Amino acid sequence: MFLLVRQGRLSLIEANVKYEEPGxxxxxxxxxxxxxxxxxxxxxxxxYPYFKKVEPTPIEVS
Amino acid sequence: xxxxxxxxxxxxxxGVDVIFGIPGGSTLPLYDALYDSNIRSILMRHEQxxxxxxDGYARVRKSPGIVTATSGPGATNLITGIVNAAMDSVPxxxxxxxxxxxxxxxxxxxxxxxxxxxxxxxxxATTVMDPRKLAKxxxxxxxxxxxxRPGPTLLDIPRDVMQEDIGxxxxxxxxxDPEFCRKPGMPxxxxxxxxxSLISSANKVAILVGGGVHFSGxxxxxxxxxxxxxxxxxxxxxxxxxIPQDHPLAMGVVGMHGRLEADMAIINxxxxxxxxxxxxxxxVGPHNEFQxxxxxxxxxIDTSELGKNVTPSVRLNGDAKQVLDKLIDRLSTHSLPxxxxxxxxxxxxxRRAYEEYLLSQSDESRVNSWRLVKLIRExxxxxxxxxxxxxxxxxxxxxxxxxxxxxTYITSAGLGTMGFGLPAAFGAKVAAPDxxxxxIDGDGSFQMTCQTLSNIAEYNYPVITIIFDNRSLGMxxxxxxxxxxxxxxxxxxxxxxxxxxxxxxxxxxxxxxxSYEEVRKALRRAVRNDEAIVIDVPIDKNEKVFPMxxxxxxxxxxxxxxxxxxxxxxxxxxxxx
Numbered sequence: 001m002f003l004l005v006r007q008g009r010l011s012l013i014e015a016n017v018k019y020e021e022p023g024x025x026x027x028x029x030x031x032x033x034x035x036x037x038x039x040x041x042x043x044x045x046x047x048y049p050y051f052k053k054v055e056p057t058p059i060e061v062s
Numbered sequence: 063x064x065x066x067x068x069x070x071x072x073x074x075x076x077g078v079d080v081i082f083g084i085p086g087g088s089t090l091p092l093y094d095a096l097y098d099s100n101i102r103s104i105l106m107r108h109e110q111x112x113x114x115x116x117d118g119y120a121r122v123r124k125s126p127g128i129v130t131a132t133s134g135p136g137a138t139n140l141i142t143g144i145v146n147a148a149m150d151s152v153p154x155x156x157x158x159x160x161x162x163x164x165x166x167x168x169x170x171x172x173x174x175x176x177x178x179x180x181x182x183x184x185x186x187a188t189t190v191m192d193p194r195k196l197a198k199x200x201x202x203x204x205x206x207x208x209x210x211r212p213g214p215t216l217l218d219i220p221r222d223v224m225q226e227d228i229g230x231x232x233x234x235x236x237x238x239d240p241e242f243c244r245k246p247g248m249p250x251x252x253x254x255x256x257x258x259s260l261i262s263s264a265n266k267v268a269i270l271v272g273g274g275v276h277f278s279g280x281x282x283x284x285x286x287x288x289x290x291x292x293x294x295x296x297x298x299x300x301x302x303x304x305i306p307q308d309h310p311l312a313m314g315v316v317g318m319h320g321r322l323e324a325d326m327a328i329i330n331x332x333x334x335x336x337x338x339x340x341x342x343x344x345x346v347g348p349h350n351e352f353q354x355x356x357x358x359x360x361x362x363i364d365t366s367e368l369g370k371n372v373t374p375s376v377r378l379n380g381d382a383k384q385v386l387d388k389l390i391d392r393l394s395t396h397s398l399p400x401x402x403x404x405x406x407x408x409x410x411x412x413r414r415a416y417e418e419y420l421l422s423q424s425d426e427s428r429v430n431s432w433r434l435v436k437l438i439r440e441x442x443x444x445x446x447x448x449x450x451x452x453x454x455x456x457x458x459x460x461x462x463x464x465x466x467x468x469x470t471y472i473t474s475a476g477l478g479t480m481g482f483g484l485p486a487a488f489g490a491k492v493a494a495p496d497x498x499x500x501x502i503d504g505d506g507s508f509q510m511t512c513q514t515l516s517n518i519a520e521y522n523y524p525v526i527t528i529i530f531d532n533r534s535l536g537m538x539x540x541x542x543x544x545x546x547x548x549x550x551x552x553x554x555x556x557x558x559x560x561x562x563x564x565x566x567x568x569x570x571x572x573x574x575x576x577s578y579e580e581v582r583k584a585l586r587r588a589v590r591n592d593e594a595i596v597i598d599v600p601i602d603k604n605e606k607v608f609p610m611x612x613x614x615x616x617x618x619x620x621x622x623x624x625x626x627x628x629x630x631x632x633x634x635x636x637x638x639x
Contacts, residue, residue, distance in 0.1 A: 003182050036369060043366035049186050049206055049241035 001027060001051075004044055008037045024052075065193035066095040066224040068232060072197045073101060076204055078128055080104060080119065080492055081157075082112040086132020087172065088159025091224035104492065104521060107513035109136050111485035113143020114511070117152050118449060118489030121303075121472050124277060126153040126207040127489065133159045134172030137218070141179060142479060147214040148183040149476025150300055151273060153207035154214035155200075156180075160189060162222040177218050186242070187216040193226035198236055205238035210246055211364040212277050246363045249378040249385060254392045257335075257359045257376045262396040264333035264357070266405060267293040270316065270345070273300025273475070274338020274363060275382050281468040283386035284337060285309060290393060292401040293335070294409055296324040298345040299460060301338070303471035307464035313409055317345040318611045319457040322416055323409040325609075325617040328352075330405070335359045338382045341371045342476070351616040361385050419626045429578060431455070431530055431601050435462040437578055438500065438528060441585045446470065446498040447490045451483035451507025454536035457607040459502045481510030484527060488514050491523040498589055501527040505555060506535045512564065515596070519569030524594035526585065527565075532603040533557055540606050544621075554603075565596035572596045 005012050010033035017027045031038060038056065045054045069092070073081075080102045085093045096103050106112040109131040116127030131140050137158040147154040161170040166189075177187045186206045190199050196219065203215040261267060269288055275281060281304050288295050288311045295305050296316040305312050314321035316328055328334060328346065334356055339345065341360070346352040349371050360367075360374035361382055368377040378385050424430050435458050442448075448463065449472040450456045456473060465471045472490055474482035487501035508529050518525050530536075539553040565572030575581040575597050588595040608623040 007182070036373075040366050040370055043364075043368075046244075047185070047211070047364060047366055049202070049239070049244075052241060 001029075001045065004041055005029070005031060008033065008041050008044075010037055010041060063228060063230055063232065064091060064095065064224065065196045065226050065228050066091040068197045068228065069200055069224070070095040070099050070101065071232075072200055072236060073128070074099060076201070077125070081128045081130055082106055082115040082119070082489065083130030083157075084109055084112060084132065084136060086136050086159060088133035088136075088161065088221045089130060089157075089224075091221060092130065092157065092159070092219075103130075104517065106485070107516060108511070109139035110142050110481070111511050111514050113140050113154070113156070114146065114479070114482050114485035115489035115492070115514070115517075116154055117143060117147050117150075117482075118472055118486030119493040120147075120153050120489075121276075121486075122447060122469065122490045122493035124279070124469075126155045126204055128155050128157065130157040131159070132172065133161055133176075134174045136172075137176040138174050138179065140176075141183075142477075144180050144214045144216065145183045146474055146477040146479045146482065150474065151212050151277070152214070153212040155203050155207050156214060156216040158216065158218045159224075160218045160220040163191065163220045166220065177216065180214075180216050183214070184216050185213040187218070189218040189220070190223055191220070193223045193228050196223060198239075201236045202238045202242040206242040209243045211274070246380050248380045248388065253376055253378055254388055257378060257389055258392040258396045260333060260357055260359060260375060261291055261335070261393060261399055264399045265401070266331045267291055267333045267335065267399050267401060268327045268331035269293045269295045270328070270334055270336045270339060270341075271295060271297045271301040271304050272337065272339020273298065273303070275301060275304040276338075276469060278338060278363070278382040280338070280383035280386055281305065283383055283390065285311075287335070287386055287390055287393075290390060291399050292403055292406065294327040294406050296320075296327050298339050298342065299473060299475040302460065302465055302473075304468050306466050306468065308466055310410075311406065313413075315460050316617070317347070318613070319460060319607055319609070320345075320611070320617075321413065321461060322609055322620065322622070323412045325611070325620060326412060327409055329618050331356055333357045333359070333399075335361070336374070337361045337386070338363070340364075340367045343371070347611060347616045348614060416626065419623075423623070423625070429576070429581070429599055429601055431458045431605055432462045433578065434528070434530065434581065434599060434601070435459055435502070437581060438502065438585065439464055441582060442498055442500055442589055446500055446589075447472065447487070447494060448500045448502060449473065449483045449487035449490060450501070451503040452478045452480045453504040453507055454532070454540065454605075454607050455502055455504040455507075455530035457537070458530070461607070463502070480507040483507055484511050484525065485514045487525045487527075488517055488523060491525055492521075495523060498592060499525050501525050503527055503529050504536060505529055505531045505533060505559075505561070508561070509555075509559070513568070515565060515568035515570045515594075518594045524588075524592055526588045526594070527596045528581070528585070529561055529596065529598045530601050531561065531598050532601045532605070534603045536603065537607070539603065543606070544610075545612075561596060561598040570594045570596055572598065574598050574600075576600060
């Protein structure tokens with residue numbers, strides 16, 4: 001996950017990784033970068049079987 | 063039953079019939095289980111060659127190639143082959159042994175974190191810690207390798223995991239978990255309609271075919287589309303295997319070392335339909351130039367490729383064969399594009415003019431590489447499989463070797479791995495023993511993996527190797543010549559090495575051929591008898607690959623060989639909006 005953020009030349013602002021059950025984690029990433037690259041990251045994550053679901057949530061920063 | 067035995071049983075059920083690899087301490091339980099299996103295990107001479115052999119096998123069979131290595135250096139020797147498979151989207155499953163579980167993380171003898179090393183370059187990689195999950199993990203890795211966009215996967219298995227007794231209760235049927243076999247969807251009808259409208263209103267449509275068309279089996283659909291709309295077809299290097307060059311709309315490979323007529327097709331197009339390609343800059347030049355003044359329809363199975371390098375007007379996510387079928391259906395309700403049929407004829411004229419020019423410049427006192435490539439095509443059957451190494455010889459083959467049947471051309475495109483040719487050819491021969499297999503190699507590439515000759519002799523899977531022998535790292539030398547003011551450094555290989563004796567030392571006949579007739583004679587005999595041979599052909603080290611588009615430049619800024627100017631042969635007007 002972090003390797004892909006790096007590959008996309010995105011900036012990782014914050015990461016929270018929580019254990020949910022054996023073998024299952026939930027990660028929330030706060031990422032800064034070009035919108036197209038963030039779309040790429042979302043699509044790329046789904047390419048790998050490590051990830052069950054990916055939901056992007058755009059937030060506006062003033 | 064040991065976990066390793068169940069693993070082998072599952073491999074058999076999935077149809078695995080051959081494994082390439084080298085045993086070691088950590089994989090002894092696996093090899094013990096293979097002892098009683100019908101799966102053939104082929105003992106290679108280096109794990110990199112094993113990975114390339116599995117790669118060549120996979121490209122021919124269109125199913126995952128299996129490679130195995132022991133822990134530590136065995137596993138790390140696989141890395142080049144795994145990354146090569148990732149870059150060309152080839153399905154591969156690597157099984158590596160690992161130190162026993164209590165010793166993990168202790169820097170034990172022959173311990174290496176292979177999962178950490180290959181993680182960025184695999185679709186899936188994991189260390190299997192539970193013997194009861196080993197069979198399931200293999201099924202997952204196997205399906206993952208070929209579902210959707212193909213690619214390599216890796217299972218790292220501690221020796222004690224393989225060795226452990228898991229009892230006799232075995233699941234009759236092991237299915238992959240859903241995340242490992244996510245089937246691609248189809249694009250919405252609205253996007254297909256947009257694509258059809260764009261095609262219908264275009265003036266000059268070109269089709270760019272990538273390697274994805276091969277694994278999708280979509281060659282016929284591409285040809286149908288091209289014939290329907292009168293569009294010239296150009297290919298990337300991986301896509302070259304998909305399109306028969308004797309089709310009237312086939313223009314060849316585009317890009318840095320592409321055919322002039324293929325580059326012109328893209329330069330002059332106002333719409334390019336990109337199918338099963340990641341649209342690498344090697345194929346289309348700078349992406350901003352490729353997008354300028356032309357629309358793009360991008361069809362690909364991997365959603366993350368759509369919009370990654372270029373911003374397409376229409377994105378069609380799905381399997382190429384299925385999407386093209388729907389698109390062709392949709393086009394039947396639209397008028398055809400305004401394609402001027404004389405445009406394609408002008409591109410073909412350019413091809414003829416270039417080859418006439420080359421013929422006029424040929425030096426009859428020595429073997430010219432481009433004519434040698436043509437000779438090879440003349441002497442081998444249509445269905446012969448050709449693999450190449452990496453370097454100038456690869457580029458000459460890219461430019462001048464005509465693929466006549468789909469799926470018969472194997473080359474390392476994305477990673478450009480020297481040494482790929484011979485082991486990949488060997489793997490292709492194992493996959494298709496009744497076809498002639500030829501390896502077009504350079505002397506630099508050949509020396510990196512020539513030990514595969516001993517496998518060719520030992521297992522009797524004959525490969526015909528032709529070495530374009532200029533005693534140099536020719537492509538690097540060419541760049542030093544063109545861009546570094548002929549300051550040649552570390553590109554000249556010794557004259558001392560005798561490739562004929564080298565081949566014979568490995569049990570394969572070697573022949574020195576210094577004329578076209580000598581090559582033809584040796585090649586014809588080897589093809590007639592389907593026998594292994596190494597034909598060493600000396601060529602001039604100053605011979606260069608042209609045309610060439612310098613790095614970072616647009617396709618129109620190609621360098622032709624001195625004396626040939628394509629602009630005089632065809633108008634290169636760019637359609638402006």
